[in-house]
């Protein structure tokens with residue numbers, strides 16, 4: 001079994017500010033938050049990426065509940081919910097970031113730099129390539 005940081009938190013071997021824990025997922029504060037109240041939701045089962053997660057439904061129900069709770073509990077205007085898979089993934093254990101957002105909080109988006117499609121045809125070709133893979 002991989003001894004990554006999140007498996008250690010799940011096993012209770014590493015301290016964390018636990019927000020919620022059940023048989024499916026453990027949610028705790030990111031130690032280096034984008035904004036205070038930034039929660040990581042991790043599946044209890046060790047998987048590295050979204051593609052590896054067998055039963056996505058129950059896990060994303062927890063993500064949804066945390067996103068609601070962050071908004072309500074912190075009186076946030078909204079949330080940013082995101083996941084890195086392999087690239088820019090700091091810990092090789094699937095985790096969803098739930099970040100509280102407020103108007104004028106200064107966050108201009110994670111997905112810089114943005115680009116544009118050269119044409120509608122090019123855009124459609126990307127849509128088709130992804131669609132065919134479903």
Ligand SMILES: [Zn+2]
Pocket residue numbers: 002004006007045046047092093
């Ligand atoms: Zn793990």
